[in-house]
Amino acid sequence: MSQQRHTQQRYQPRNIEEKWQAKWRKNDAFGASNNDARPKYYVLEMFPYPSGNIHMGHVRNYSIGDVVARVKRMRGFNVLHPMGWDAFGLPAENAAIKNRTHPAAWTYANIATMRAQLQRLGYSYDWSREIATCRPEYYRFEQSFFLRLLEKGLVYRKKAPQNWCPSCHTVLANEQVIDGLCWRCDSRVEQKDLTQWFLKITAYGDELLNDLALLEGGWPERVITMQRNWIGKSTGASVKFALEKPAGNTRHIEVFTTRPDTLYGVTFITLAPEHPLVEPLIEGRENAAETRDFVERIRNMDRLSRQADTLDKEGVFTGAYALHPFTNERLPLWLGNFVLADYGTGAVMAVPAHDQRDFEFAHKYGLPIRVVICPAGERLVPQDMEAAFTGEGRMVNSGPFDGLESTPGKTAVAERLEQEDKGKAAVQFRLRDWNISRQRYWGAPIPVMYCDTCGPVPEKEEKLPVILPLDVKTRDDGRSPLPETASFTNCICPRCGGEARRETDTMDTFMESSWYFARFTDARKTDAPFDRQALQYWLPVDQYIGGVEHAILHLLYSRFFTKALRDLDFFPPGISEPFTRLLTQGMVLKDGGKMSKSKGNVVDPTEMMDKYGADTVRLFCLFAAPPERDFDWSDSGIDGASRFLHRVWRLFVEERERILPLTACEAKAADAASDLARDIRRREHLTVKKVGEDMERFQFNTAIAAVMELVNTLYLAREKLLDNEAEQRVFSSAAATTLTLLSPVAPHICEELWELSGHKDEIGKMSWPVWDAAATAQDVLTVALQVNGKLRGTLEIAADAGRTDQEKAALADPAVRKHIAGLTVRRVIVVPGKLVNIVAG
RNA sequence: GCGAGAGUGGCGAAACUGGCAGACGCACUGGACUUAGGAUCCAGCGGGUUCAUCCCUUGGGGGUUCGAAUCCCCCCUCUCGCACCA
Numbered sequence: 001m002s003q004q005r006h007t008q009q010r011y012q013p014r015n016i017e018e019k020w021q022a023k024w025r026k027n028d029a030f031g032a033s034n035n036d037a038r039p040k041y042y043v044l045e046m047f048p049y050p051s052g053n054i055h056m057g058h059v060r061n062y063s064i065g066d067v068v069a070r071v072k073r074m075r076g077f078n079v080l081h082p083m084g085w086d087a088f089g090l091p092a093e094n095a096a097i098k099n100r101t102h103p104a105a106w107t108y109a110n111i112a113t114m115r116a117q118l119q120r121l122g123y124s125y126d127w128s129r130e131i132a133t134c135r136p137e138y139y140r141f142e143q144s145f146f147l148r149l150l151e152k153g154l155v156y157r158k159k160a161p162q163n164w165c166p167s168c169h170t171v172l173a174n175e176q177v178i179d180g181l182c183w184r185c186d187s188r189v190e191q192k193d194l195t196q197w198f199l200k201i202t203a204y205g206d207e208l209l210n211d212l213a214l215l216e217g218g219w220p221e222r223v224i225t226m227q228r229n230w231i232g233k234s235t236g237a238s239v240k241f242a243l244e245k246p247a248g249n250t251r252h253i254e255v256f257t258t259r260p261d262t263l264y265g266v267t268f269i270t271l272a273p274e275h276p277l278v279e280p281l282i283e284g285r286e287n288a289a290e291t292r293d294f295v296e297r298i299r300n301m302d303r304l305s306r307q308a309d310t311l312d313k314e315g316v317f318t319g320a321y322a323l324h325p326f327t328n329e330r331l332p333l334w335l336g337n338f339v340l341a342d343y344g345t346g347a348v349m350a351v352p353a354h355d356q357r358d359f360e361f362a363h364k365y366g367l368p369i370r371v372v373i374c375p376a377g378e379r380l381v382p383q384d385m386e387a388a389f390t391g392e393g394r395m396v397n398s399g400p401f402d403g404l405e406s407t408p409g410k411t412a413v414a415e416r417l418e419q420e421d422k423g424k425a426a427v428q429f430r431l432r433d434w435n436i437s438r439q440r441y442w443g444a445p446i447p448v449m450y451c452d453t454c455g456p457v458p459e460k461e462e463k464l465p466v467i468l469p470l471d472v473k474t475r476d477d478g479r480s481p482l483p484e485t486a487s488f489t490n491c492i493c494p495r496c497g498g499e500a501r502r503e504t505d506t507m508d509t510f511m512e513s514s515w516y517f518a519r520f521t522d523a524r525k526t527d528a529p530f531d532r533q534a535l536q537y538w539l540p541v542d543q544y545i546g547g548v549e550h551a552i553l554h555l556l557y558s559r560f561f562t563k564a565l566r567d568l569d570f571f572p573p574g575i576s577e578p579f580t581r582l583l584t585q586g587m588v589l590k591d592g593g594k595m596s597k598s599k600g601n602v603v604d605p606t607e608m609m610d611k612y613g614a615d616t617v618r619l620f621c622l623f624a625a626p627p628e629r630d631f632d633w634s635d636s637g638i639d640g641a642s643r644f645l646h647r648v649w650r651l652f653v654e655e656r657e658r659i660l661p662l663t664a665c666e667a668k669a670a671d672a673a674s675d676l677a678r679d680i681r682r683r684e685h686l687t688v689k690k691v692g693e694d695m696e697r698f699q700f701n702t703a704i705a706a707v708m709e710l711v712n713t714l715y716l717a718r719e720k721l722l723d724n725e726a727e728q729r730v731f732s733s734a735a736a737t738t739l740t741l742l743s744p745v746a747p748h749i750c751e752e753l754w755e756l757s758g759h760k761d762e763i764g765k766m767s768w769p770v771w772d773a774a775a776t777a778q779d780v781l782t783v784a785l786q787v788n789g790k791l792r793g794t795l796e797i798a799a800d801a802g803r804t805d806q807e808k809a810a811l812a813d814p815a816v817r818k819h820i821a822g823l824t825v826r827r828v829i830v831v832p833g834k835l836v837n838i839v840a841g
Numbered sequence: 842g843c844g845a846g847a848g849u850g851g852c853g854a855a856a857c858u859g860g861c862a863g864a865c866g867c868a869c870u871g872g873a874c875u876u877a878g879g880a881u882c883c884a885g886c887g888g889g890u891u892c893a894u895c896c897c898u899u900g901g902g903g904g905u906u907c908g909a910a911u912c913c914c915c916c917c918u919c920u921c922g923c924a925c926c927a
Contacts, residue, residue, distance in 0.1 A: 222845045222922070229844075229923055236927085257927060270927090311925080338925045348927045357925055430926055551922080623866075624853065628846095630920090637853070639879090640866055650881085693857080702855065705865035712865090715882095784861040789908045791861055829907050835860050839907050 011649035013613020017748040021122055029764060030069075030124040032080040034522065034534050041077035042538050043068045044517055044579075046546030046554070047084045050110035050132075051091060054117040056588040056595065056633065057547065059605045060621045063745075064585055064700070065545045066123045067622065070744035071695045073124075074768040080538055081124055082520040084131035085111050088139075088443045088509045090168055090184060096474050103442040104470050107134055117606060121614045122747055124764075129523040133512035138519065139444035140465030141529035142511055145561075146447055147458050148568045154200045157456060161274065161341070162435060164192035169478050170439040171196060173508060174432050175230075175553045183553075191299075196437040197446060197505070201560045205429040208559055209233055211577055218581040220628070223551045230552050232430025234258050237414040239349060239423040241269060241322035244330065247280035253322055253333070256344035256428045260417070261409035264398040265351040265372035267362065268332045269322050270315065273298040274341035278318070281333060285319040291335065298337045306337070313338050313361050325422035326399060336361060344428050352388065353380065359388035372397045373406065434557070436508040441480040443506025444468065451493035451500040460494050466502070480504060513554050514561035517541050517578055518571070529570060536572045544579035551584070583698060586630035588621070595633075603633050615746035616642045622700040622745055645749055648711055648742070652735065652753040655718055660732040661758030664688070664740040664769035667733035672775075676720055677730040683713045684734040685775035691741045692768065700745065707742050710734065732757075740766055785810050786837040787819040795836070803830045810836035 024030065045065035048058055069081035085107075092103035099106065111132060118125070131138055149155040163172040167187040171194060176183045201208075209231045212224050236258035243251055253269060271278060273295040282288040294316045298306070315336040322331050338357055339348055352362035352369040362369050369382040375393040392406035401409055417423030437446065445466040447459035459466055469488045472481040482488055482504035493500040515529075521538040522531040540562075546554075562578040565571045587594065590601040608617045620641035625631035652659060665688060672681040687710040694703035714734060721727055736757070743750035743763045754763040783795040783806060793815035797806055807830050810816055816838060823840035830836050 220845090225845055226922055232923095232926065234926070255927080259927080313925080336925095338927095340926065343926050350927090355927065357927075360925095428926080548921080626854085629854095631853070634853070634867070636867055644866085646880090697857080699857090701853090702865080705855075708865055782861085786861085786908070789906095794861070827907060829860090831860060835908090837860080837907050 009653050011646050011749070013615060013645075013748065016752045017120070017122060017614050020748045020751045021119060023751075023762075024122075024124070024764075027762075028128075029762070030079075030081065030126050031128060032082075032126045033078060034531070034537060036078040038076055038078040040080065040537060041069075041072040041543075042080040042541045043072065043543045044080075044082065044520070044541045044545070046544070046550065047086050047513070047516060048114065049086045049089055049091070050107055050114055052095075052110050052113065054114050054121075054605050056603050056605055056621070059121065059617060060588050060627075061545060061547070061585055062118065062121065062123055063618045063621045064583065064627050064698070065543075066121075066618070067695070067700060067744040068543055068545075068698075069124050070747065070764065071768065073764070074740075074744070074766060076767065080129075080520065081126060082129040082131075082523070083118065083123070083125040083127070084129075084516060084520070084523075085114075085133065086509065086513050086516070087111065087132045087134035088506075088512060090170075090440060090442070092442045093440060093474065093478065097476055097478065102470065102474065104134065107132075107442075120609060121605070121618065124747075129520050131516060131519055131523050133444075133509075133516065134442070134468075136465045136467050137526065139468075139507075139512065141519075142444055142507065142515070143447040143459070143464050143466060144461060144529065145515070145565065145568070145570070146507070147461055147464075148570075149199065149564065150448075150458055152568065154203060154564060155197060156200065156433075157195060157197050159193060159195040161191045162194045162196060163189045164194070165189055168440070169480075171435055171437060173435050173510070175434075175556065194437075196435045197448075197503075198433040199436050199560075201434045201557075202429055202431055204560050204563050205231055205233065205431050206427075207563055207576075208431075208556070211559070211563075214577055215580075215582070219579075220548075220582065220584055223548065223555065223582065223584060226551045227556055230431065230556065234428045234430075236260060236410070236426060236428065237417060237423055238345070238426040239263065239325060239417060241325060241331065241349070243281075244321040244323060247277050247283075247320070250277060250280065253277060253347055254345045254423075255347045255349045256426060257349055258428075259351065259354065259406075259410070260413040260423075261392075261395055261398075261401075261404070261406045262351040262354045262372055263324075263326065263349070263413050264395075264401070265353050265370045266324060266331060266349045267352060267368040267370055268334055268350045270334045270336040270339050270348050270350050270358070270361065271318075272339040272341035272346040273335050273337065275335075275339075275346045277347075278335065281318050281320045287317075287319060291316050291318060294335060311337065313357065313364060315361060315365065317365075325417065325420065332367070334361075334365070342432065343430065353382060353385070354388050354390055356388045356390060359385070370397060434508075434560075436511055437505040438508050439480055439505055441468075441472070441474065441482055441506065443509060444511065445482075446503040446505055446507055448503040449491050449493065449500040450503065451496060451498055453498055454493055454495045454500075456503075457493055457495050457500065463494075468506070480506075482506075510554060510557050514557040515565065517544075517558070518562075518565070532572060535575065539571070539575050540577055541579045543581045543583065545583045545585060547587070548584040555579070555582070583627060585627045586625065589630055589632045592632060608638065612638060612642045613645075613748075615749045616645055619645065619704065619746050623704045624701070626701055627698055644708060644711070645746060647715075648738065649749065649753065651711065651714060651718070652739075652756060655731075655735070656756060658718075658721065658728050658731065659735050659757050660728055662729060662732045662736050663759075663766060664737040665733060665771065666736065667730040669772075669774065671726040671729045671733075673726055674722065676717060676722075677727050680713060680717050680730050680734050681775050682778070683710055684730075684737050685771040687741065688737060688769045688771035689776065692771070695744070703741075704745060707738060710738050710741075714738065737769055739763055740769055781833045783810070783833065784835040785813055785816050786835065787816060788839060788841075789837060792816055792819050797833075799833065803832055806830055806832060806836060810838065 045061050069079050073079045087107050092107045095106050096103045163177050165182040165187050167185050177189050237260040238256050240252040240254050282291045315334045318333045320333045350358040352358040353371045354373055371380040373393045374396045395401045395404045395409045414425040445468050447466045449457055451457050472485050475481050489501045491500050491502050521534040558578045595602045620638040672678045687706050690706040691703045739750045739754050750763050779799055780796050781799050783797050785793045807828050820840045825840045827839040
């Protein structure tokens with residue numbers, strides 16, 4: 001054997017992969033057309049942050065998306081499969097400090113590296129639509145959206161206590177605080193009073209909640225549930241309690257309750273220590289100092305310990321009273337450490353008989369307990385109660401409402417409150433408005449300036465973009481250099497022409513990722529963010545794929561943006577949800593845990609590609625586990641994947657004399673004259689059926705297993721294959737099917753072997769094969785034989801045998817006869833072609 | 842506590858509407874070919890057993906059914922999310 005022939009015969013992924021990638025690039029094989037008669041399919045994977053290198057999680061995510069894209073193309077869809085970079089963000093600044101470089105330089109270098117890695121993996125992206133969110137061409141439109149939202153009142157500025165991460169030197173949105181810790185660096189989040197810009201996501205609370213119904217079936221149940229809980233809608237009533245003595249200018253204190261039916265059970269009111277009325281209420285009272293101490297102590301607790309479930313309920317009496325709206329009863333005003341300042345009105349009406357928290361609080365401080373709801377067939381006595389009764393029931397001790405059941409009672413109380421101008425039916429959301437100000441440099445500038453005479457003034461639309469200056473000196477302490485960059489901050493007020501200063505906070509990076517999927521529909525457009533027809537054609541994304549860690553954050557913001565952009569007329573009216581279907585893929589673990597540099601257990605995709613080739617890495621990531629499940633990286637597992645591709649390679653190289661250039665499922669029934677040929681053809685068509693169904697259900701692991709079985713069939717068959725053309729046609733057709741079905745997973749090797757088998761066109765251009773039911777039919781079926789539900793044997797029977805024949809044959813079977821000897825056959829269950837169960841006793 | 846998901850060989854996993862549990866692969870064992878084998882091929886591979894036999898086996902316990910990994914009830918374990926939301 002010559003050296004030449006030897007190298008030709010071995011599977012060497014590297015050369016093959018480079019060859020086909022170059023070819024695809026040259027032919028623009030994956031460009032999506034915005035004007036095409038075929039049905040559209042938009043598949044998108046969550047775009048990466050350009051952190052430096054692709055990791056295995058990316059490979060898994062993008063391999064899933066790529067298989068979907070390639071299968072859909074072969075199924076005749078016009079597929080949009082784009083890629084881009086979520087390029088603003090903190091790590092760039094931290095890395096810049098560490099490596100003495102500029103965040104932009106670091107980011108663009110990373111993009112180049114990672115783009116090359118993705119290309120080396122052979123993903124079928126339309127690179128002509130690539131975007132990087134840190135480019136002014138991109139974020140200028142985000143600034144437009146900001147201005148339009150501001151006009152519409154959906155952006156506003158307010159001073160409020162904010163989540164402050166001391167290590168990142170910036171505020172965080174509520175969604176970015178996980179268990180009281182910063183989502184990026186795990187530092188304890190502090191509260192800090194700051195004036196910030198907010199997006200009024202709460203204006204869409206109802207729609208965000210209701211439209212979850214549209215996602216049912218397309219999104220994982222748990223993601224829908226998480227969003228529902230996060231939005232946290234409660235219905236009830238707001239109630240105004242008149243203050244006995246006005247506190248400053250305020251005469252009422254307002255609360256929200258989900259249980260207006262318990263209104264007559266209110267015996268006191270509890271305020272959050274942060275409530276703005278606290279100071280006016282206590283001012284001048286003898287215990288004011290003591291109360292202030294309490295407020296200070298609670299306020300200084302961090303969020304984590306304050307919300308711990310071990311925290312004891314604690315409070316202090318302010319000395320002030322409010323009056324019950326219906327009875328005018330005097331109700332003491334207390335402060336309570338468990339009342340949240342940022343939910344509802346920051347004050348609650350306390351109904352100790354029917355709320356566990358109020359019950360505990362009342363017991364601790366000796367406050368009265370009044371039963372106003374009576375459970376069916378029971379009488380509650382406050383002294384005997386060990387816990388609050390929080391269920392519904394009949395209203396008692398409730399004046400004119402006595403006898404009403406809770407549900408109608410809630411409405412009745414709310415109506416009366418409204419009539420007397422003391423409250424009304426109300427809903428409350430847990431969802432907070434989205435603070436988008438970040439005290440960091442590497443982000444999109446907020447297009448606003450501050451003028452001493454005019455206050456905050458928006459930049460003029462035609463002046464956009466407000467460009468983030470690149471010629472700044474980054475600071476070693478991590479703080480933004482923008483406030484001291486005069487060339488940036490100094491500006492002229494567009495309203496009065498006077499001197500003004502630019503806003504130096506930048507936008508939360510989640511702003512960029514909230515609309516990028518829409519930008520891909522016409523990514524190079526310069527005069528507007530979108531082309532309307534392109535949006536109409538491509539949106540919504542048919543299939544979105546990414547990690548479940550974005551179940552709330554990115555996915556909620558994107559849903560909000562879609563609705564807001566629709567209402568601002570950027571999106572066509574019919575587009576209300578961005579992602580029709582969502583697949584949340586599991587993590588790639590190592591040794592049972594997350595891969596991390598500190599543990600030194602990171603499996604580097606590049607190293608794996610060097611060793612095995614891109615096709616093997618893709619194959620293994622898809623074969624190892626179902627996509628939603630976490631999987632533990634296994635070094636011997638990837639060996640197995642590699643072995644399989646070598647096995648496919650050898651089959652085609654060794655049999656190349658006998659493999660004719662047929663396409664998938666091309667052999668006719670007439671070619672399958674022998675038993676062997678019929679079996680091969682049958683397996684071929686069964687595999688097409690199975691792989692087709694599995695691909696639609698995203699069960700790539702079992703789809704690949706089916707292809708492996710087909711390959712095993714071909715290996716066994718080739719030993720027995722006769723030297724005639726009909727059998728070779730059957731064999732070749734099955735071989736072609738193998739490559740066609742495998743090509744979305746391992747495209748390079750399949751293209752190469754396709755070419756080797758004499759095909760002129762690329763396999764990626766082939767149609768997805770169609771299976772023929774007749775080819776899968778069998779003359780003889782194997783029937784399971786059970787006696788009393790236990791398997792006792794099997795039976796070969798003609799496929800056209802009737803029920804009675806099958807029953808007769810079963811009863812005649814020696815194994816069956818042995819087990820029913822001496823017993824009476826009571827019943828025989830026959831499932832034609834499948835099973836006979838004989839019930840005997 | 843509430844919500845969602847999961848529990849099947851030594852391991853990753855299959856079994857889609859109840860119908861031959863463990864496909865496919867990893868690891869392992871034996872053999873073939875070999876100067877060699879971390880290559881390749883063939884065979885075996887849930888446990889027990891009297892091994893051409895029969896019994897047991899899908900977290901545990903009940904139930905429905907001719908028949909249950911699958912449906913119902915109770916319990917246990919694990920993962921994730923939310924958690925004083927008034």
